[in-house]
Every structure is written in structure tokens, then in C-alpha cells.
Amino acid sequence: MQDGIVLTKVDELLSWGRKNSLWPMTFGLACCAIEMMATGASKYDLERFGCGAFMATPRRADLMIVAGTVTLKMATRVKILWEQMPEPKYVISMGSCANKGGPYWQHGYHVLKGVDEVVPVDVYVPGCPPRPEALIEGLMVLQKKIANERILHEKWVRNV
Amino acid sequence: MKEYCMRSGLEMYNDLISSINSAVTNANASLISPGEEEVGDSSVLVNPESIFEVMSFLKPLYNGLQVISGVDYTEYIEVCYFLAHFDPENPKDVMIKTRLKDRQDPRLNSISSLYLAANWQERECYDMLGVSFNNHPDHRRILCPDDWEGFPLRRDYKVQEVYRGMKVNPENKMNRDDQLFEDNKQKGNEADLIAWALSKGL
Amino acid sequence: MQTWDMDLEELKEEETSLPGSKLKTELLTVNMGPQHPATHGVLRVEIKTDSEVVAQAIPHIGYLHRCMEKHCEAIDYRGILPFVDRLDYLASMSQELTYSMAVEKMLGTEVPRRATVIRMIISEMQRIASHLMAFGTYALDLGAFSPFLYAFDEREKILTLFEDISGARLLYNYFWIGGVWNDLTDKNVEYIKEFLDNFEPELVKYDRLVSQNRIFQERTMGVGTLSLADAHSFGATGPVLRGSGSAWDLRKVDPYLFYNEVEFDVPVGEGQRGSEIGDCYNRYYVRMLEMVESVKIIRQSLKLLEPGPTLGKVSKVIKIPKGETYTRTECPRGELGIHLVSHGEKTPYRLKVKSPCFTHTSILPHIAPGQMIADFVASIGSIDIVLGEVDR
Numbered sequence: 232m233q234d235g236i237v238l239t240k241v242d243e244l245l246s247w248g249r250k251n252s253l254w255p256m257t258f259g260l261a262c263c264a265i266e267m268m269a270t271g272a273s274k275y276d277l278e279r280f281g282c283g284a285f286m287a288t289p290r291r292a293d294l295m296i297v298a299g300t301v302t303l304k305m306a307t308r309v310k311i312l313w314e315q316m317p318e319p320k321y322v323i324s325m326g327s328c329a330n331k332g333g334p335y336w337q338h339g340y341h342v343l344k345g346v347d348e349v350v351p352v353d354v355y356v357p358g359c360p361p362r363p364e365a366l367i368e369g370l371m372v373l374q375k376k377i378a379n380e381r382i383l384h385e386k387w388v389r390n391v
Numbered sequence: 392m393k394e395y396c397m398r399s400g401l402e403m404y405n406d407l408i409s410s411i412n413s414a415v416t417n418a419n420a421s422l423i424s425p426g427e428e429e430v431g432d433s434s435v436l437v438n439p440e441s442i443f444e445v446m447s448f449l450k451p452l453y454n455g456l457q458v459i460s461g462v463d464y465t466e467y468i469e470v471c472y473f474l475a476h477f478d479p480e481n482p483k484d485v486m487i488k489t490r491l492k493d494r495q496d497p498r499l500n501s502i503s504s505l506y507l508a509a510n511w512q513e514r515e516c517y518d519m520l521g522v523s524f525n526n527h528p529d530h531r532r533i534l535c536p537d538d539w540e541g542f543p544l545r546r547d548y549k550v551q552e553v554y555r556g557m558k559v560n561p562e563n564k565m566n567r568d569d570q571l572f573e574d575n576k577q578k579g580n581e582a583d584l585i586a587w588a589l590s591k592g593l
Numbered sequence: 594m595q596t597w598d599m600d601l602e603e604l605k606e607e608e609t610s611l612p613g614s615k616l617k618t619e620l621l622t623v624n625m626g627p628q629h630p631a632t633h634g635v636l637r638v639e640i641k642t643d644s645e646v647v648a649q650a651i652p653h654i655g656y657l658h659r660c661m662e663k664h665c666e667a668i669d670y671r672g673i674l675p676f677v678d679r680l681d682y683l684a685s686m687s688q689e690l691t692y693s694m695a696v697e698k699m700l701g702t703e704v705p706r707r708a709t710v711i712r713m714i715i716s717e718m719q720r721i722a723s724h725l726m727a728f729g730t731y732a733l734d735l736g737a738f739s740p741f742l743y744a745f746d747e748r749e750k751i752l753t754l755f756e757d758i759s760g761a762r763l764l765y766n767y768f769w770i771g772g773v774w775n776d777l778t779d780k781n782v783e784y785i786k787e788f789l790d791n792f793e794p795e796l797v798k799y800d801r802l803v804s805q806n807r808i809f810q811e812r813t814m815g816v817g818t819l820s821l822a823d824a825h826s827f828g829a830t831g832p833v834l835r836g837s838g839s840a841w842d843l844r845k846v847d848p849y850l851f852y853n854e855v856e857f858d859v860p861v862g863e864g865q866r867g868s869e870i871g872d873c874y875n876r877y878y879v880r881m882l883e884m885v886e887s888v889k890i891i892r893q894s895l896k897l898l899e900p901g902p903t904l905g906k907v908s909k910v911i912k913i914p915k916g917e918t919y920t921r922t923e924c925p926r927g928e929l930g931i932h933l934v935s936h937g938e939k940t941p942y943r944l945k946v947k948s949p950c951f952t953h954t955s956i957l958p959h960i961a962p963g964q965m966i967a968d969f970v971a972s973i974g975s976i977d978i979v980l981g982e983v984d985r
Binding site: 303304306307331332336337340341344345348349 | 543559
């Protein structure tokens with residue numbers, strides 16, 4: 232199949248559908264989880280971005296928001312859960328603990344210094360904890376990133 | 392400046408110590424009180440071998456165990472038991488301490504048959520400081536993973552480099568610049584400090 | 594080293610079916626893993642079940658162990674405040690209060706009167722916010738979605754006030770050693786009064802919506818009963834102890850701040866509306882009644898507010914003389930205790946935190962046997978644990 236106007240338009244339609252219905256998996260670990268719940272509640276509504284359905288199981292989710300400190304005991308579980316999510320999947324690292332260890336980086340013998348040691352991350356949201364508006368901005372940056380993806384091109388043109 | 396425990400004066404402690412010494416033979420209970428330049432609460436020091444008998448004697452007086460806290464002084468490891476009586480008409484509390492001189496394998500008798508709270512508190516003491524408890528129903532680590540090496544809250548603890556294939560302290564995530572800045576500032580090397588800051592582009 | 598395989602082998606030898614059943618069954622191990630919508634955080638419970646009835650429940654914690662006590666040995670006294678905040682992140686002001694009181698007791702600092710009254714008002718507002726969160730998530734665990742949204746809406750109003758005075762929504766760093774760092778303006782006081790006036794009818798609404806709801810009552814009455822003797826032996830405090838029948842409240846027994854100058858009652862679980870003393874319904878109902886009492890305390894404290902300084906005199910570098918102390922206060926989830934050992938340096942020698950949720954999680958293996966798995970979820974929710982405090 233050749234690259235042309237039809238393929239790009241279909242790609243745009245698919246990306247539009249995917250970015251406006253990202254279903255997150257509930258992966259709240261610590262304090263940032265409370266801010267994630269507050270973002271999902273009625274004042275800062277996540278439902279209007281299409282992310283209203285928080286799936287508890289990774290099999291039906293396509294976005295994993297790692298909110299909170301990842302410890303070494305938990306890190307193996309993060310990896311297993313990420314591997315159980317079907318493609319295409321995205322990861323938002325929320326809060327400074329998930330970015331780089333947070334306030335516990337200096338003497339934390341049991342803290343994983345950033346979740347990108349075990350899982351590839353798409354968007355980092357800084358803050359301790361980040362405000363709901365910051366998380367929504369992170370989500371919108373991820374939506375921009377998804378809008379630029381071209382799945383059909385990757386699948387049909389590049390691998391031919 | 393001396394301050395006593397919340398609801399008690401030294402007379403209460405002296406009564407308690409004499410009754411413990413008369414009830415339990417090898418207790419050797421004595422009072423530790425803040426000295427001239429010291430502040431804080433008083434406590435009762437007992438022999439480590441007699442801890443189970445002392446607790447059995449104190450159980451009718453204090454019906455709840457709040458917390459077991461371990462402190463690592465380098466010559467000995469001190470284990471403090473905080474008992475309290477949860478009765479709104481007659482509230483009281485006391486701190487009982489023991490000192491363990493053996494750092495290789497410190498052992499104490501477990502009191503989990505007397506106070507149900509001691510089960511998890513003693514597991515945490517084992518996990519953090521390495522104090523083992525005889526006759527404990529479930530003697531394993533509670534906070535750190537089961538295959539962790541070392542006892543974290545000891546003064547001479549060095550964290551392991553790798554745990555199950557993950558680096559605990561990766562070099563590119565450790566902030567060394569702040570430490571270098573502090574070191575240079577303390578040594579008073581002003582010129583070096585300015586040159587270093589310019590090299591970093593600050 | 595004991596592992597869970599060993600437990601299964603031992604149990605197989607003794608009995609493989611619960612007493613009273615005629616069918617010979619085997620126990621199945623189910624993992625209620627660290628990632629679960631109904632455990633409040635990263636708690637892993639290993640449940641051995643006989644079809645739907647729980648035979649044994651073993652909680653595993655430590656998935657959020659953030660080495661706070663090791664940090665406290667290397668960081669100076671003022672810098673520990675953000676770490677103490679992050680213990681029970683739903684009631685940060687109460688944790689800061691305990692720590693500041695411990696350090697002030699050792700230093701002998703005098704806290705100005707206005708700062709103490711502000712501390713009391715803010716602690717009680719924090720108690721209301723924390724209990725609202727407990728109420729919302731408990732109803733969510735049992736399947737009701739609307740109370741969660743109502744509770745979060747009210748909680749947002751309290752968080753707006755906290756953001757105005759301290760700058761942050763969740764983890765404040767507001768109670769400093771010696772007082773509070775920012776003052777309450779007249780606008781804030783008006784906001785508090787308006788909030789309280791709107792809040793009391795809301796509590797009546799929650800009572801009619803959830804507490805008198807037949808389904809909620811059937812799910813929580815008679816479930817997870819904890820007797821008073823067991824509660825004392827486990828060292829339970831807070832709503833868990835008060836739900837089992839004891840009137841133990843540190844604000845009355847050993848008053849700190851100005852709690853001896855205001856009048857309030859201590860709600861005790863008495864088997865209201867046909868429930869057993871010590872079951873999930875009583876623990877939940879004690880929290881709802883405590884919110885009413887907190888409103889009373891705040892109204893009376895607002896009258897005690899007088900102009901004055903808000904931060905006492907503390908030296909630039911804090912060094913505590915040698916000694917140790919144990920300070921405890923009544924937090925929304927129980928009694929938080931801080932054992933502070935100092936050797937006269939700029940950092941503590943040892944800071945041990947007695948967290949109420951750690952003690953309460955050890956109650957789970959005791960009340961679990963004989964319940965169904967859905968009842969077990971209700972028991973976990975009624976104890977109201979926050980894993981940041983359990984694992985430190």
C-alpha cells in the first residue's frame with residue numbers, strides 16, 4: 232500500500248478516536264493518587280476528556296498513570312501490570328516521586344528512583360503533588376503526542 | 392531543665408520500680424531520668440532476660456501496648472516498650488527499656504502472647520534493627536522485602552547496589568552538585584566556587 | 594524462613610473444610626493484590642477461602658516503605674516537616690501538629706495564644722476533611738458512587754481555604770516549630786463561618802442518604818465485630834476503639850492546645866439502630882458524629898480568636914538538648930505518637946513514628962475468619978487505613 236491522502240486521513244480519524252477516549256488504569260500508590268481522584272471528581276472533571284472510565288483491570292485500559300512513589304517491592308508488579316496492558320499503551324508519570332524518586336531520593340534505600348527504570352514513560356508531570364490542572368495539562372500533551380501518531384503508516388507502508 | 396512523663400511524677404516511678412523488683416527477681420529495674428542539661432521523659436530500665444516476666448506483671452496495670460521502638464546506640468541496641476492503660480477514668484502510661492549488648496545476634500523473649508499488638512511491632516523491630524524474638528508466631532520481615540540484605544536502621548548500614556536486577560541508586564539520578572557546592576562553601580574556597588558555578592553555566 | 598507455601602501445607606494436614614459443613618472442600622488461595630480498587634492503597638492481602646467464606650487472611654505491607662525514619666536521622670528539624678506531612682497524606686495538619694508539639698516540648702518554646710487557637714481550628718477542619726474522605730471512599734467500596742462525589746465537593750471547599758492560607762492543596766507544611774507561618778485573615782474567618790452554615794444541612798443529607806439506607810445497613814451491621822478486650826490488646830485507638838464502646842479520646846483525657854476550654858461530646862459506638870457494638874456500622878457512625886462535634890468545636894474556637902503574633906521565638910539553628918520524649922495527639926485515624934531521641938545535634942538521633950493505621954491493619958487477620966469476601970472488603974474500609982502511614 233502506498234502512502235497517500237487516504238491513508239493519512241484514516242490515520243487522523245483513528246488518532247482522533249484514540250486520543251479522545253483514553254481509559255486510565257487505577258494505579259494510585261500514594262498522595263498523588265488522591266489528587267488523581269480529585270481530578271476525576273466533579274470540580275476538575277476528567278470525564279469531559281473521555282477519561283472517565285477508570286478501569287481496575289489492565290486488560291481493558293490503555294493509559295497507566297503512575298501516581299505515587301514506586302518502591303523496590305512494588306517495582307516488579309508495575310512491570311507485570313504494564314506488560315499485561317494491550318498495545319497501544321501509554322504511561323504518564325505523575326508527581327516527582329515517580330519522575331525521579333522525589334523527596335526520598337537521598338537516603339531512600341527502598342525507593343526506586345523514577346519509574347522509568349522499569350517502564351518506558353511518555354509524559355512526565357512534575358509537582359508534589361501536581362495540581363489537578365497540571366495533570367490535565369499532562370493529559371493534553373499526551374493527546375497531542377497521540378494525534379501525531381500514524382498507525383496505519385507504521386503497519387502498512389514502513390514494514391513493506 | 393527537667394520534664395516528667397505526661398501524667399506522672401517521680402514518686403509514681405519509684406513505687407513502680409520497687410513493686411517490679413519485688414515481684415520479678417532478676418529484673419534489676421532502675422530509673423533513667425533526664426540529668427542536668429537534659430530534657431524529656433523518664434523511663435524504667437530492666438534486664439533483657441526478664442522482659443517477659445516484667446510484662447506479665449504489668450499486664451493488669453496497663454492493658455495496652457502502644458509501640459515497640461528500637462534505637463541503635465553504637466555500644467548497645469536499646470528496645471523501648473511503651474505501655475498505656477486505655478481507661479478514660481484512670482489513664483496512665485510508662486516507658487520500659489532494655490539494652491542488648493550483643494550486636495551479632497540480639498535476642499529477646501516475645502510478648503505476643505500477652506499483648507496482641509506485639510506481633511507486628513516485633514516484626515518491625517526485627518526488620519529494621521535485627522533484634523530476634525524467641526517464640527514469635529510469625530518471625531519474618533514486614534516492611535522490606537523478604538530477600539533484603541541487612542538491617543536498615545542500624546548506624547553502620549550500607550544499602551545494597553542492586554536488588555533483583557534494578558539499580559537502587561543509579562548514578563545519573565543522584566544529585567552530587569548540591570553536595571559539592573556545600574563542601575566548597577564550608578571549606579571557604581570562594582574563588583573555586585565562582586569558577587565552578589561559571590563552568591556549570593549558573 | 595516461613596513462606597506462604599508452608600502455611601498451606603500445615604493447614605492441609607489439619608482440616609480442609611470449615612467446621613459445620615458436610616462437603617469435603619479444599620482451601621483456595623486468592624491474592625487481593627497490591628493493585629486493587631478496594632484496598633485503600635497498596636495493601637496486599639492473601640486470602641485462603643473455602644468457596645466464598647474466608648478462612649484466613651494474611652496482610653502483606655511494605656509496598657510503600659519510603660524510608661522516612663532513615664531520612665529523619667540526616668535532615669534538620671525544620672526540614673523534617675514535609676516528611677511528616679506525607680505520612681498520613683489525608684490529614685497532614687494533624688501529623689505536623691504532633692511533630693511540632695514534640696519539638697516544642699523538648700525546646701521549651703512558648704507558642705503564642707493566637708497560633709494555638711489557629712492550630713485548633715485548622716486541626717478540626719482537617720478532621721472534617723479526612724472523615725469526609727473516609728465516608729466517600731467507604732461508600733464507593735460498597736458500590737455507591739454518589740456519596741463519593743458529594744463528599745469530594747465539600748472537601749474541595751475546605752481545600753480552597755487551606756490553599757488560601759498555606760499555598761498547597763494536599764501537603765501543606767503550615768504548622769512550623771513555634772506556631773503557624775501565615776495568619777488567618779478576616780476573609781478566611783468569614784469563609785469558615787459560611788462553610789459551617791452550609792455544612793450542617795449536608796450532614797443531615799448524608800445521614801438520610803447513607804446511614805439510614807437499608808442496603809448499607811445490611812452490609813455493615815454485624816460485620817467485622819471487634820470486642821473491647823481485643824481492641825485494648827491490639828492497642829487500637831481512635832474511631833476503632835470508640836466504635837467498640839470505650840470513651841477514650843485524647844482531647845478529653847489529656848487535653849492539649851485549648852481543648853479543655855471548649856465543650857464537646859465524645860461519640861461512642863452504642864449499637865445504634867440495631868447494630869452490634871464494635872461492628873463496621875458503629876465505626877462508621879462514630880466518624881459521622883465526630884464531624885458534628887468538630888463543627889461545634891470550630892464555632893467555639895472562633896470566639897477565642899484574638900489579635901496577636903503567630904510565630905514564637907525560635908533560634909535560627911535548632912539544637913535540642915539531650916533526651917527523649919514520646920508525644921501523642923488525636924488524629925482522625927487514631928493516636929499518632931512520635932518518639933524523638935536527641936543527642937544535642939542539629940538532626941534527631943532517632944525519630945520513631947507510632948502510626949495508628951499500622952496497629953489497625955494487624956486487626957484484619959483477627960476479624961476476617963468466617964466472613965465472606967465482600968464483607969471483608971467492608972471491614973477493610975471501616976478501619977480506614979492510609980498506606981503512607983502504615984509503611985512510613
